[in-house]
Amino acid sequence: MSAQEEGQATTHDEGRPEPHRSNLAQRLNWLRAGVLGANDGIVSTAAVVVGVAGASSTSTGAIATAGAAAAVGGAVSMALGEYVSVSSQRDTEHALIDKERRELAEDPDGELDELTRLYTAQGISPATARQAAVELTERDALAAHLQAELGIDQGDVVSPWHAAAASFISFSIGAVLPLVAILLPGPDVRVLITFVVTLVALALTGYVAAWIGGAARGRASARVVIGGALALAATFFVGLLFGTTGIAG
DSSP states (O other): OOHHHHHHHHHHHHHSOOOOSTTHHHHHHHHHHHHHHHHHHHHHHHHHHHHHHHHOTTOHHHHHHHHHHHHHHHHHHHHHHHHHHHHHHHHHHHHHHHHHHHHHHHOHHHHHHHHHHHHHHTTOOHHHHHHHHHHHHHHHHHHHHIIIIIOOOGGGOOOHHHHHHHHHHHHHHHHHHHHHHHHSSOTTTHHHHHHHHHHHHHHHHHHHHHHHHTSOHHHHHHHHHHHHHHHHHHHHHHHHHHHHHTSOO
């Protein structure tokens, strides 16, 4: 490769860095919590306000109250759920790290042999695998075993507080969109506008999530849009049924 080509390749690599293990768990943790929070905030709040509007399209106060309650309750619920879920994951990771640390202290030779076998199983020659295992063990035995055996980076253990905060904030932001969409227009068009705003917002969140994760963007957007449309249609017709039969009155 010429110097010019090498420079171009380096520039290309620097301009579009490929994902590596460092901080990957934290990034995926934030992405998952944020995207799920935004999607849930949009869909659940929109479903509530559309359902109430279907039952009583002229009762702006009832719609606003139901929407605000859904937004606050949903944000708190999402944050708590993320905290509990990620705390369990973090506790499991810490337990695995402690277990590996004990095994290294009790049987370092056996652990070195195990690390060599793991590298050999990946297609590395036995001699090279042994050399790599010895050198990595001398550098940081625990880190080498965690990576090879469990795919864990002890400096990259997920944070439940980060996940909870990301979920709470993203849910709240997502919930604002259908609330504004249902309350600002007149009674005749508020449901239609809420449908449109909600589905456009879901398409955007699906697109952004797929773009960050490197997945198929159109397919991701279509999934969340279809799911959101079904949820809105279901709650609207339930509200309409209640309003027509007089149960909601």
